[in-house]
Amino acid sequence: MIKIPELLATWFSRGLMALSCLALLAMALHVTADVVMRTFFNSPIPGTLEIGTHYYMIAVSFLALGQVQIRDGHVAVEFVVHSLKARPRMVLEFLALLVTFVFSVIYLNMSWVSAAQKTARREYVLSQDNILLIWPSRWILVVSVAAFLLVLLVQMVRMGQALWQGHVRRVGELMDEDRVEPAEEEAR
Amino acid sequence: ADMNIVYATFLGPNASLVKDGVVVFLDYVKEHSDGAIDYTLHSGGSLLSATGMLEGIRDGIADGGQILGVYNPAELPVTNVVMGLAPAMTSDPRAVAAALTEYILLECPRCIGEYEENNVQYIGSWATSRYAMLCAAPVNGLDSLKGRKVRASGEWAGIGAALGMTPVTMSLGDTYEALQRGQVDCTLGEINWMTNNSFGDVAKYGIELDQGISYIGPVFSLRKDMWDDLSDEHKQVFYEGTARGMINGAIQTVASNQDAKDMADEKGWVIAPPSDDIKEKLETVPPKVRAALISRSEQLGIENSEAIIDGFLAKLEKWDEIVAKTPDQDALVEQVMIEIYDKL
Amino acid sequence: MSLMLIGFLGLVALVVMLAIRVPVGIALSVVSLIGITLVRGPNAAFGALRSLPYDFTAVWTLSAIPMFLLAGSVVSNSGMTTSLFKAMRVWLGWLPGGVAVATNFAGAGFAAASGSSIATTATLGRIAVPEMLDSKYDPGLATGVASAVGTLGAVIPPSIIIVLYSIFAQAPVGQVLIAGIIPGLLTAFCYAAMIIIRCTLNPKLAPRVIGPKLTLREHLRLVSAIWPLPLLVLCVVGGIYSGIMTATEAGAVGAVLAILTSMLQFRFSLTMLRSSLIDAAGTTASLLMIAIGAILFTRFLALSGVPTILSDLIAMNDTSQLSIVLSIAVVYLFLGCFLDPLGVLLLTLPVLLPVFESADINLIWIGIILVKFIELGMLTPPVGLNVFVMKGVIGDRVSLPTIFKGVGWFLLAEVVVMVLLVSFPQITLFLPNFME
Ligand code: NA
Numbered sequence: 001m002i003k004i005p006e007l008l009a010t011w012f013s014r015g016l017m018a019l020s021c022l023a024l025l026a027m028a029l030h031v032t033a034d035v036v037m038r039t040f041f042n043s044p045i046p047g048t049l050e051i052g053t054h055y056y057m058i059a060v061s062f063l064a065l066g067q068v069q070i071r072d073g074h075v076a077v078e079f080v081v082h083s084l085k086a087r088p089r090m091v092l093e094f095l096a097l098l099v100t101f102v103f104s105v106i107y108l109n110m111s112w113v114s115a116a117q118k119t120a121r122r123e124y125v126l127s128q129d130n131i132l133l134i135w136p137s138r139w140i141l142v143v144s145v146a147a148f149l150l151v152l153l154v155q156m157v158r159m160g161q162a163l164w165q166g167h168v169r170r171v172g173e174l175m176d177e178d179r180v181e182p183a184e185e186e187a188r
Numbered sequence: 189a190d191m192n193i194v195y196a197t198f199l200g201p202n203a204s205l206v207k208d209g210v211v212v213f214l215d216y217v218k219e220h221s222d223g224a225i226d227y228t229l230h231s232g233g234s235l236l237s238a239t240g241m242l243e244g245i246r247d248g249i250a251d252g253g254q255i256l257g258v259y260n261p262a263e264l265p266v267t268n269v270v271m272g273l274a275p276a277m278t279s280d281p282r283a284v285a286a287a288l289t290e291y292i293l294l295e296c297p298r299c300i301g302e303y304e305e306n307n308v309q310y311i312g313s314w315a316t317s318r319y320a321m322l323c324a325a326p327v328n329g330l331d332s333l334k335g336r337k338v339r340a341s342g343e344w345a346g347i348g349a350a351l352g353m354t355p356v357t358m359s360l361g362d363t364y365e366a367l368q369r370g371q372v373d374c375t376l377g378e379i380n381w382m383t384n385n386s387f388g389d390v391a392k393y394g395i396e397l398d399q400g401i402s403y404i405g406p407v408f409s410l411r412k413d414m415w416d417d418l419s420d421e422h423k424q425v426f427y428e429g430t431a432r433g434m435i436n437g438a439i440q441t442v443a444s445n446q447d448a449k450d451m452a453d454e455k456g457w458v459i460a461p462p463s464d465d466i467k468e469k470l471e472t473v474p475p476k477v478r479a480a481l482i483s484r485s486e487q488l489g490i491e492n493s494e495a496i497i498d499g500f501l502a503k504l505e506k507w508d509e510i511v512a513k514t515p516d517q518d519a520l521v522e523q524v525m526i527e528i529y530d531k532l
Numbered sequence: 533m534s535l536m537l538i539g540f541l542g543l544v545a546l547v548v549m550l551a552i553r554v555p556v557g558i559a560l561s562v563v564s565l566i567g568i569t570l571v572r573g574p575n576a577a578f579g580a581l582r583s584l585p586y587d588f589t590a591v592w593t594l595s596a597i598p599m600f601l602l603a604g605s606v607v608s609n610s611g612m613t614t615s616l617f618k619a620m621r622v623w624l625g626w627l628p629g630g631v632a633v634a635t636n637f638a639g640a641g642f643a644a645a646s647g648s649s650i651a652t653t654a655t656l657g658r659i660a661v662p663e664m665l666d667s668k669y670d671p672g673l674a675t676g677v678a679s680a681v682g683t684l685g686a687v688i689p690p691s692i693i694i695v696l697y698s699i700f701a702q703a704p705v706g707q708v709l710i711a712g713i714i715p716g717l718l719t720a721f722c723y724a725a726m727i728i729i730r731c732t733l734n735p736k737l738a739p740r741v742i743g744p745k746l747t748l749r750e751h752l753r754l755v756s757a758i759w760p761l762p763l764l765v766l767c768v769v770g771g772i773y774s775g776i777m778t779a780t781e782a783g784a785v786g787a788v789l790a791i792l793t794s795m796l797q798f799r800f801s802l803t804m805l806r807s808s809l810i811d812a813a814g815t816t817a818s819l820l821m822i823a824i825g826a827i828l829f830t831r832f833l834a835l836s837g838v839p840t841i842l843s844d845l846i847a848m849n850d851t852s853q854l855s856i857v858l859s860i861a862v863v864y865l866f867l868g869c870f871l872d873p874l875g876v877l878l879l880t881l882p883v884l885l886p887v888f889e890s891a892d893i894n895l896i897w898i899g900i901i902l903v904k905f906i907e908l909g910m911l912t913p914p915v916g917l918n919v920f921v922m923k924g925v926i927g928d929r930v931s932l933p934t935i936f937k938g939v940g941w942f943l944l945a946e947v948v949v950m951v952l953l954v955s956f957p958q959i960t961l962f963l964p965n966f967m968e
C-alpha cells in the first residue's frame with residue numbers, strides 16, 4: 001500500500017532535483033554572461049540580479065529538499081545515536097522523523113498561505129523600469145516542502161514497519177530505490 | 189512600564205535615520221507617557237530585515253518599525269505611486285517628509301487602507317537628503333559621465349540614463365567593492381554616504397545633483413491592534429514624538445552632508461555643484477519619471493495614479509513654502525502638529 | 533515565565549533535540565517556533581515561518597554559496613584535484629604532514645577567492661579531503677585542516693562578513709578588508725607549524741608519500757595535468773581584484789571557468805556535470821535549511837533578550853580594552869555554539885558598538901578580532917557550521933565526533949594566533965595604516 005506513495009515521493013523529488021540542477025547551471029551561465037556583457041560591451045543584461053535573487057536562488061536553495069531527505073543528507077548530530085544499539089537507535093530516528101514531519105506539515109501550511117497571499121496581490125519587484133512578477137517563485141517553496149513532507153511520510157511508515165518486523169534499517173536506506181535488499185538481520 | 193514596545197529598524201544604530209529619528213521619537217514617547225510606555229529597540233536588522241519588516245509587524249514579531257515601502261510594492265501599491273516620484277524630488281527633506289505624512293494621513297484613505305490591511309498604523313514618514321553622484325574617478329561636466337556605469341536600481345535608473353550613463357543594478361553590500369575595483373564607476377547616494385558608509389574611501393568625487401530623495405514609507409509606525417488599544421493621550425504623545433523625530437531626522441541628515449563637506453579637504457574629496465549641462469539633463473528627468481510611473485500604475489491596475497501624484501505634489505508645494513519661512517526647528521515641529529496631527 | 537528563562541530553556545531544548553538526531557536546521561526551527569510563541573504569541577511564530585525562509589534566501593550576496601559549491605564539485609568530480617594531489621604527493625610529501633600543509637595553503641588561496649568560509653570549507657571538502665583519506669592520513673587531521681582553514685574565507689578579503697561589519701560599525705570598509713590579510717596569513721602559518729610539529733612527533737598521523745625520483749619530463753607532465761587549478765583560482769582572484777566582477781559574481785564565473793577548463797583537459801562528460809550539479813544542489817539545500825533555522829533562532833533569542841543580557845555583562849565590567857576583548861571572547865564563543873556567524877554579528881553589534889566607542893577601541897582592529905571569534909564559533913560543538921558543512925560534503929567516510937576532534941588541534945593553534953593579535957594590534961593595523 002505504501003508502494004504508490006513511495007513511487008510518487010521518489011519521482012517527485014527526483015524531478016525537483018533535476019529542476020534545481022538546471023537552475024544552478026542557468027544561474028552560472030546567466031551571471032557570467034552578465035559580467036561579460038557589462039565588461040566588454042558596456043551593456044549589462046537587465047534583470048540579472050532580480051531574476052537571480054528571486055528565481056535562481058529560491059530554486060537552488062529549496063528544490064532539492066526532498067531528494068536530500070531520501071539520502072538522509074540533512075545534517076544531524078550523530079554522536080549520541082552512534083553509541084546506541086540498533087533498536088533504540090531506530091526508535092530515536094523514528095522520533096526525529098516524526099518531529100521533522102510535524103514541523104514540515106506546519107512549514108507546508110505556512111508557505112502555502114504565504115504563496116496564496118502573494119499570488120492574490122500579484123507580488124512583483126522593479127527591475128530598472130520593468131515589472132518582474134515574483135509571486136510564482138513563492139510556489140517553488142511550496143512544492144519543495146511538499147516533496148520533503150511526502151518523503152518523510154514514507155520514511156516514517158517504512159521505519160515503523162522495520163521496527164515492527166524487527167529488521168535493522170538506517171534512514172538513508174528506507175527508500176533508496178537502487179538499494180539491494182539488505183540481508184534480513186534480526187534486531188537485538 | 190505597563191507596555192513595552194518592541195521596535196525594529198533594518199538600519200544600524202549609528203544611521204542618522206535611527207539615532208536622530210527613530211530614537212528621538214521613541215525617547216519622547218517614553219519620557220512623556222508618565223512611565224506607562226517603554227521600548228526595546230532592535231536595530232540593524234537583528235529582529236526584522238528590510239524585506240521582512242511589514243509582515244513582521246503584521247504578524248506581531250515587532251510592535252512597530254522602519255518600513256521601507258519600496259520593498260512591498262504589491263502590498264502598498266498606492267504608497268508606492270507616491271514614492272515613485274523619488275528621482276524627481278528637488279525639495280528640502282523636511283518638506284518632503286511632512287508633505288508625505290500629511291498626504292497619507294489626511295488625503296489618502298486608500299493609503300491608510302493598505303496599511304490597515306497589513307495591521308499597520310501609519311504615523312509618519314522620513315526623508316533622506318537630496319542625492320549626489322558619487323564617483324571613483326574625477327568627474328566634471330556631462331562629458332565626463334557619459335558611458336560610465338552607475339549603480340542605480342529601479343526607477344532611479346532614469347537619472348543615470350538621462351546623464352548618458354549605463355545603469356547597473358547592484359546590492360548595496362557589493363557597491364563598495366564594486367566602486368573600488370571598477371565594476372561600477374559611480375553610485376547615486378547622499379553626500380553623507382562618503383562618511384557613513386565610508387564610500388569616501390573609494391568614491392572621492394561627488395557631484396551634488398540636488399535631485400532625488402528617498403522618502404521611505406512609514407518610519408514611525410505601530411501595530412494596528414496595539415495602536416487601537418492606546419488612550420487618546422498616548423496617541424497624542426506618539427504624534428508629538430513623530431513630529432520631532434521626523435523634523436530632527438531630516439535636519440540631521442542634511443547636517444551630516446555638511447560634516448562630510450567640511451572633511452573634504454582633509455580627506456582629499458572633491459565635492460562640486462553640477463555643471464549647467466548636467467542641470468539641463470536633470471530637468472528632463474521629472475516628466476519622464478512621472479510618465480513612467482503613470483504607465484506602470486496602469487499596467488498594475490492602480491486607478492487614478494495621476495490624481496495621487498498631483499495630490500501629493502500639492503502638499504509638497506505647501507510644505508516647501510512653510511519650510512522656507514520657518515527655519516526654526518521647534519517652530520517647524522509646531523507647524524507639523526498644527527497642519528497634520530491636530531486635524532486628525 | 534521570564535523572557536530570559538524562556539531563552540535559556542530554548543537553548544536546553546535545542547541540545548535535547550539535536551541529541552535525538554533531529555536535523556540541525558529542523559531542531560533550530562522547532563525550538564524557535566515554540567520560543568517565539570511563548571514570547572510573542574503564535575501569530576508571530578507562524579508569521580516568522582511564513583516570511584523568513586523566502587526573505588532570507590532571496591538575497592543576492594548568498595548566491596556566492598551555490599556557485600562556489602558548483603565550481604568546487606566540478607573541479608573535484610572532473611578529477612583535476614586528483615592530479616593536483618598527485619603532484620603534491622611528489623613535491624610536498626617529504627614534509628611531515630605534507631599534503632595537509634599543502635591543503636592548508638591551498639585553503640588560504642581559496643579563502644582569498646571566496647567571501648564565505650562555508651564555501652571555502654565545502655570546496656576543500658570536495659577537493660582535498662578525499663585525497664588525504666586515500667593517502668591514509670588521519671581522518672581527524674584531514675577533515676580538521678580543511679574545516680579550520682575554511683574560516684580564513686571570512687578573514688582574508690573579500691569577505692561578506694567584514695563588509696557587513698564595516699557597514700554596521702561605520703568603519704572604513706577598505707581598510708578593514710585589507711586588515712584581514714596579515715591575520716589570515718598568520719593563522720595559516722600557525723596551522724602549518726602545528727601540523728608539521730604534530731606529524732613529526734607522531735608520524736602515523738600522516739604517512740609520508742615518497743614517490744620514485746622523477747625526471748624533468750615527468751615533473752612537466754605533472755604540471756601540465758594541474759595547471760587548470762591554480763589558473764582557476766588566479767582567474768577568480770584576479771577577476772575580483774582587477775575589477776571585472778564582484779565577489780558575488782566571481783562564484784558564477786568560477787563555476788563556468790571550471791566547466792570550460794574541464795573541457796580543455798578532456799575531462800568533461802555529461803555524467804560528470806550531472807553529478808557535480810547534484811552534489812552542489814544537495815549541499816546548498818541542506819546548508820540553507822540550517823541557515824534558515826539559525827536565523828529563526830537568532831530572532832527568538834533577540835526577542836528573549838539573552839544576547840542583550842550577555843552583552844550588558846560586558847559593559848558592566850571595567851572597560852579596559854583587554855577585559856572587553858576577553859568578555860567578547862566568552863560571549864562570541866558561547867553564542868557561536870548555537871548561531872550562525874551573521875546572526876551573532878547582527879545580534880551583538882548594536883550593543884557592542886557603543887561599548888567600543890566609550891572605550892575608544894580601534895574599530896578596524898576590533899573588527900578583525902570579532903570576525904576571528906565569530907569564525908572560531910563555526911568550529912566549536914555542538915553547532916559548528918563549518919564542521920557540519922564538512923560532514924555534509926564528506927558523507928559517511930568520517931564521523932562528526934572525529935571531525936570535531938581533528939578541529940580541536942586547530943583551535944589550539946588559534947589560541948596562539950589570538951594571543952598574538954590581541955597583544956600586538958600592529959599585526960592587524962600595519963597594512964591599513966600603510967594605506968593612509
Ligand atoms: Na575571503
Ligand code: NA
Binds near residue numbers: 911912913916
Ligand atoms: Na560553534
